[in-house]
Amino acid sequence: MPDFLAALIPFFIIHIICDFYLQPKRWVEAKQLHKYRAPELYYHSALHGIALIIPALALDLDWRSTLCLIGIVAVSHFVIDLWKVTTRNGETFSYFVIDQALHLSVLTAIVFHMSDGVTIDALLTHEKFSEGLMVVFAYLVILKPTSVLISRILSKHPISGSEDSNNPNITGLVAGGELIGYLERVLILTFTLVGCYAAVGFVLAAKSIFRFGELNKSNDRSMTEYVLIGSLVSVVITTLVGTLVSLGLDVKIK
Template sequence: MQTLKKGMSAEMIYKLLLMGHLVGDFYVQSDKMAAKKKKDKRVLRKHCIYYMLSLLFLCSVVITKEEVLPFVLLVFGMGVIHEIIDSAKIRIENKTKHRHDIFLLLVDQCLHIAILFGGCFLLGLKGGEYANLFGKRLDFSFISRETSVLLGILICAEPASLLVKMVLNKLSEETERLHREASNLIIAEYNPQTGSVIGILEREIIFILGIIGQFGTIGFVLAAKSLARYKQLEDQQFAEKYIVGTLLSSFLAIICAVIIKNYFFS
């Protein structure tokens, strides 16, 4: 039983580190800050401080007294490395004129997560047997699944939304100039912010349905979304972007649900 709890605590700290990374890199950082940090190093440093605070806040509930110093070193080191990686990414984006933004985003995220997990492993951080939250001791066996679901929800919201948006922007770069006049009405009627919210809700619903094993119900969600855009689907450019966006969005949510359910549920 002791070994099982130790294993759960070690798994929990990796989940919380990933959640801290997602919160710090996608939720605490606004679109305005993401744009400004590319031109102002002070804004980039501010983002890195927020990133470190996110890691500290989310992981402090499982860190033991003996692990406080190694954990603080990990967080500080990740803040410094985060700034270095983001600075390099910004320079490469400027040199390549944003032609490889999607690839750079994926590499950027893989590097952050790999270094974060690698540092945690090398420092031997495993956490305690219980989570200490608001003066209460929570056994990991009771909150492991809930933490996994919350992790999936975080992934399906802002990170997935950014990826889908970047893919659609990349696809429309060439066709936008050719169809701008014909698509003026569609573009004027379409609110990108509303579309982003709809996409997030769509992914979250699909993710939850996937977690509970109701994959057949996903078709009704997609059908309802298509009905709302029925008239706009007559425009070829909009229809192509809509299909790609919907399929990619659904794919990300389903993959996330399958991975969380099969590999993270304890």
């Protein structure tokens, strides 16, 4: 029986190639327009199943297992894609993430079933399991909970004139600041966990450069202070979380 990661990675590679490189834009548009009547939906689903013959041969699966693999992946991909194209606002980012998570979950479940020695008990008792939970917890903390905390802090320091919706000085993407904060904190936490602290400084310097022109042109001092408070709170929380998790990981390793 194949090793779990040795089988999972080729399966994921095939999925990425078929879903993003071998799917023409006209196929996507046809699925959105014609739903289950689009032949492209069937072509695309069949492609995902048939392409898995390559890793199946490499892993030396018998023909029965290979046929089951092709059938399960093709059918599941058809159902998930059909659900996405028939769902209202199915082309939004959140549905894209759900769609990909479902496809990858199916592949993971198949490989989990195929692999030898991989059980739920073995996973839960693995020496790296608790470390993985700590890292996942850290990323969860620095995303939505940290955004809520920062918004609560900044609500006590509103921008002067921000209540005026017609204020021409207030510009930018809707929720753009929140997205920038997410990306900034993910980068800082990642660099902190791997011990690349110089890269953290690079992230802060890059953000400061991009923000400098905007703040330099602003005559509103409260805007500058607002941005600085949000940025510093974001950095402090993420750095503390990253440092604490890193210390916890070091203690477990020792």
